[in-house]
Amino acid sequence: MSRAGWLAAVAAVIVWAFYEKNLCTWLKQHRLLAILSSSALAAFFVGIFFLKPASAMGRLHIWHMDLLAIAAEPLHGWGLGKRAFAFGEAQSRFYSEALRTPSVISLSCCPEESFNEYLSLAVELGVPALILILAILFLALRCLMKRESPLAYGLVAWMVFAFFSYPLSIMPMVILLAVFLGAAFSLEEGAGRRIVIAASAFALLLFAGIFINQLDEYRQHRKAVDSYASSRMYLRDGTYDLAVECLEPLLDDLGSEFRYLYDYGYALHKTGRYEESNSILQRGASISCDPMFHDIMGKNHEALGNYEMAEREYLHARDMVPCRLYPYILLMDMKASQADTLSAIEYARAAAALPVNPRHAGMQGLRERALSFLEHD
Known part of the structure; x- marks a missing residue:
């Protein structure tokens, strides 16, 4: 069911056919079959799109947002x-700058990956770095093609797969890329090859030394991960004081993991340590696109009486993923508590107008809260 995998396989076979089987000449000699084959291939791509159309549209939306981030x-x-x-x-910014249609709003999401390694690299490192990386990949492909290595078609498949997925986050795929690049840039017999072997051996020894030095740190990290997993039962049980007690010592080891930062910040929020909670949640919001960080920061500001800051956080959470009801409900409740009935009704109507998955009990509950508020006001 991996469309990216099928596309990668088809692309590699097509390139193989052109280089190994003179497909171009065959197509010129059999024009009718060429047209039929092209039609079948087009139908194949259309079928891949409609295999999971909602997912395909969502992926296009993710790429659109990544392109906006690159442009910034x-x-x-x-x-x-x-x-x-x-x-x-x-x-x-996309949803706050203009009024979007319901179909476009329904595409909003908070993915952990880009589903396009090239866009992800451009977002993080910039366009010049992406151009350099693409140059290395195409140079490697040219070297493998020149040597008539079958690994060339594997690299083609890898590069196409990377356009629709995130192979650099999957260790076997990273190792596979290293094999392709190593094969592409390896030298023939001679002094040059001996230098490469010696340099590789030195690099391996250096890596082994680094690994040994980092082994204790890795074990400490794994211990912190295990402690975090066991402490989550306190969050489920609502014993937030115990959760804070268990989560606080893990900050140095897990401070770069957004799930831990959210759970720790939420536990601090539930125990009334609002300013500390905001400090942790802000740290998590800097590495995540989940609007829940801003929802809880808004609740902290509201509890501290900073209503302007609270509204700003709620609105930012709403704009990040506008198909979610929770920010509207938080805004509705805050405005109602301030006796700003007109604004509260406006937010309640906006929440009630959003489409809700009937199988999602939480979303249904939020929608019912909005409808109940409208009925009583």
Whole structure:
């Protein structure tokens, strides 16, 4: 069911057929079959799209937001690990700048990956870095083609797959790319090859030394991950004091993982430590595009009496993923508590107008809250 995998396989076979089987000459000699084959191939691509059309449209939307993020920082990018944050900022601007149709609003999301490795690299590192990376890949492909290596078709498949997925986040795919590049840039017998072998051996020894030095740190990280997993039962049980007690010592080891930062910030929020909660949640919001960070930061500001800041956070959360009801409900409740009935009714109507998945009990509950508010006011 991986459309990216099928596209990659078809692309590799087509390139193989052109280079190994003189497909171009065959097509010229059999024009009718060429037309029929082209039609079948077009039908194949259309069928792949309609296999999961909602997913395909969602992916196009993700690419659109990534392109907007690239346009905002084209030269040096947003920084390593900042793709999700950049996506959230781009999507927030996209929905706040103009009134979008319900069909476009329904595409809003908060993905962890770009589903396009090239766009992801451009978002994080900038367009010049992407051009350099593409140059290396195409140079490697040219070298493999020149040597008539079958690995060339594997690299074609990898490159096409990367256009629709995120292979650099999957270790076996990273190792596979290293094999392709190693095969492409390896030298023939002679002094040059001996230098490469010696340099590789030195690099391997250096890597082994680094790995040994980092082994304790890795074990500490794994221990922190296990402690975090076990502490989540306190969050489920609502014993937030115990959750904070368990989560606080893990900050140094897990401070770059947004799920941990959200859970820790939420536990601090539930125990009334609002300013500390906002500090942790802001840290998580800088590496994530999940609007829930801003929802909880808004609730913290509201509890502290900073209503202007609370509204700003709620509106930002709404603009990030406008198909979610929760920011509207938070705005409705806050405006109602301030006796701003007209604004509260406006937000309640906006929440009630959003499409809701009937199988999602939480969304249904939020919609019923909005309808109930409208009935009583």
